[in-house]
Amino acid sequence: AMAAAAAESPLNRCEMRSPRLGIITASITYQYVREVFPEASVLKLGWSFPFPDQLLRTFAEQVQELVVLEELDDFLEERVRSLGLKCRGRELFPPCGELSVAKLQAVKDRLEGRETAPRAQSLPGLELPARPPVFCPGCPHRGLFYGLTKFDVVVTGDIGCYSLAVFPPLNRTDVILCMGGGISMAHGLEKAGEKRKIVGVVGDSTFFHSGITGLLDIVYNRGTATIVVLDNRTTAMTGHQDHPGTGRTLQGEETSAASIEAIGRACGVRRVRTVNPYNLKEVQAALREEVAAAEPSLIISRAPCPLHERKPVGPRHSIDPQKCRRCRACLKLGCPAIENHQGEIRINQLLCAGCGTCAEVCKFQAIGPLGEEESK
């Protein structure tokens, strides 16, 4: 049934242009293909598994040269070849890293038998400042990781929005591995002899699918790591899906909500506490006490993702230029709403989500919420 649905899905789009070159692609690579090969016929797969085999065959019959362009593994290309269709693909571009317009221009050079010239990734004449990806304005994870910057601990993490803490200015994840790895690595490093206290971080959704076994392992094997579950009440990184802790199924039906606190206790963790990550003092106090404990502990840092809630956390904030001493402490939060205009620190009112975290770090009381009228 799935194969039949894939074969007829409108998500798979066949765009016939010149018959000389036909490109099979999917996802973001389609946009690069359209920019670099505007004349080519394109089969854009929006439903790539199960494969729409007949569509692949029909497309291949209508073009003289068939090329498969896809990021990472040769997933589509292998299938095309397995159908007995002759194509080119992986030999034209590197097997790792993201594709880009520049990389596809090099593919075009190769296809047309030209020397490939190195090309800039950005638009000619457009000088953009280099900047690392950062947490969104108002993200509740910011306060927790800012709190961790005050402690000499090893932070092990895994994959989620919270992986962004690895970048400046927070720089507060030391090692990232697979889903659930934030917990299991915390235990592994301790058993391997790391002398500093280890804090493992994990997202709420990840905790449910691959964190619980690691936590149980820490308790069972007499570890002492502190585990922080960054509970933003959704699976934010992949598009805000529900999970067993939200009380809703993926279809939006009400269901029972699993308690992270109860699961932690059931695993044998005696020190379990919940903090509000927008309250930096509370975060610091919890980290101080749990990092000092000679037994495993679990901190649940709980506040909903404002993007998922579709509303600001509170009133927008602004900086009083008369009070600001330009100490730049607020810039260390890495909030994209806080801008440095040639030394003058300002809050971009279009971006501020009103979380108030910056007001907490300003020692000069230069930051505060706008009044109700101004904040509208």
Ligand code: SF4
């Ligand atoms: S922390 Fe306060 S005083 Fe320092 S730059 Fe930011 S607003 Fe100005």
Ligand code: SF4
């Ligand atoms: S209140 Fe401060 S930290 Fe929060 S979103 Fe606005 S500028 Fe950023």
